[in-house]
Amino acid sequence: MKELKSYGWYAARISPLLPEEAFKPVPTRLWGGLAYLLITVAGFLIIGLIEPPLWVSLIISVIVGLCFAGLGLLGHEILHGTVVRKAWLRDFLGAIAFWPLTTGPQLWRNWHNMNHHIYTQDEHRDPDAWLSKEQLAKYPLLIVLYKLPLWVRATISFVSLSFSFTLHSARMFFRSLKNFHSNKKPKVWIQFILPWATWISLLFFMGPVKWLLAFLIPLFIGNFIVMSYISTNHRLNPLVTVNDPLANSLTVTVPKWVDFLHFNFSYHTEHHLFPGISPKYYPLVKQHILNMWPERYHQMPLVNAMIALLKTPRIYYEETELVDPNHHHLYGTLGHGLDLDQYKYRVEGEAYLPTGTDIKQRDS
Numbered sequence: 001m002k003e004l005k006s007y008g009w010y011a012a013r014i015s016p017l018l019p020e021e022a023f024k025p026v027p028t029r030l031w032g033g034l035a036y037l038l039i040t041v042a043g044f045l046i047i048g049l050i051e052p053p054l055w056v057s058l059i060i061s062v063i064v065g066l067c068f069a070g071l072g073l074l075g076h077e078i079l080h081g082t083v084v085r086k087a088w089l090r091d092f093l094g095a096i097a098f099w100p101l102t103t104g105p106q107l108w109r110n111w112h113n114m115n116h117h118i119y120t121q122d123e124h125r126d127p128d129a130w131l132s133k134e135q136l137a138k139y140p141l142l143i144v145l146y147k148l149p150l151w152v153r154a155t156i157s158f159v160s161l162s163f164s165f166t167l168h169s170a171r172m173f174f175r176s177l178k179n180f181h182s183n184k185k186p187k188v189w190i191q192f193i194l195p196w197a198t199w200i201s202l203l204f205f206m207g208p209v210k211w212l213l214a215f216l217i218p219l220f221i222g223n224f225i226v227m228s229y230i231s232t233n234h235r236l237n238p239l240v241t242v243n244d245p246l247a248n249s250l251t252v253t254v255p256k257w258v259d260f261l262h263f264n265f266s267y268h269t270e271h272h273l274f275p276g277i278s279p280k281y282y283p284l285v286k287q288h289i290l291n292m293w294p295e296r297y298h299q300m301p302l303v304n305a306m307i308a309l310l311k312t313p314r315i316y317y318e319e320t321e322l323v324d325p326n327h328h329h330l331y332g333t334l335g336h337g338l339d340l341d342q343y344k345y346r347v348e349g350e351a352y353l354p355t356g357t358d359i360k361q362r363d364s
């Protein structure tokens with residue numbers, strides 16, 4: 001197994017090769033956010049006041065959903081401080097960008113910047129890491145879920161992408177409250193309540209049908225898009241004891257126009273190496289990683305990563321494998337034998353044989 005290195009170790013080797021401007025904030029990223037915001041408001045006004053035919057409203061609904069996702073992805077960037085440096089402005093803009101997905105800036109910075117980034121794929125400390133087999137006993141609902149046939153489980157996982165960001169965010173709010181000093185708590189509460197108050201008020205203002213079209217369907221679409229990235233960022237990688245982004249993160253590839261619309265969010269390994277520089281420079285960081293450590297780096301098309309997620313279980317077995325807890329089938333993770341062609345597995349307690357009839361393939 002390759003020796004794990006910290007993100008600082010990689011960053012120290014790449015930093016000298018990056019241009020000076022890569023370390024400066026890039027406020028021009030806000031133009032994209034402004035465009036998304038204006039389209040969203042226009043969508044609300046058209047659905048709310050003009051009342052177009054249903055099919056037109058549905059198209060607008062999808063467009064607003066794309067804007068919700070774009071705003072959320074920009075919100076992530078803003079709250080890393082790579083767009084503007086002033087703390088109050090960063091939080092204000094971040095709050096607006098995350099308003100549709102109902103996540104407050106204080107909560108996000110605590111959950112994402114100070115925990116997910118610092119303890120990535122640490123079994124106990126990363127709030128976004130999936131469970132190990134030892135932790136599974138605490139989640140009886142998951143045990144039931146794993147008793148279902150693969151296709152049912154995969155369908156549930158796929159559909160859940162359309163709400164799991166907002167759900168996980170609400171869960172993180174209640175879990176993270178204890179991390180805030182008592183004088184900060186009111187602010188965190190207000191940032192949680194205000195977006196929800198806005199959207200619930202809109203329901204009474206517009207009525208349920210228009211609200212469904214203007215907010216709820218876009219919320220599902222926005223969740224689905226951001227979750228297709230978030231779910232593939234680390235979940236095919238092993239749990240680690242050293243926060244090594246090349247081992248614990250995956251960069252997905254998407255067409256260039258998608259990267260344009262999504263502010264280069266696909267470059268997740270690069271992001272974990274340099275969360276403090278604008279994603280505008282991540283293609284350059286990627287080139288340097290590929291020059292220096294091509295054998296350690298993981299990348300694949302987003303669609304392939306999503307298929308791999310649906311075909312493998314999400315419970316970790318001794319950090320580097322994924323286990324189906326009922327059938328005791330063990331699948332590799334990235335860098336540890338994940339088989340993306342045939343999804344071969346070994347049975348718990350048996351040695352893995354790379355070829356021959358001892359290898360069983362998933363039968364469901």
Ligand SMILES: [Zn+2]
Pocket residue numbers: 116120233234268272
């Ligand atoms: Zn991450």
Ligand SMILES: [Zn+2]
Pocket residue numbers: 076080112117271275
């Ligand atoms: Zn981040």
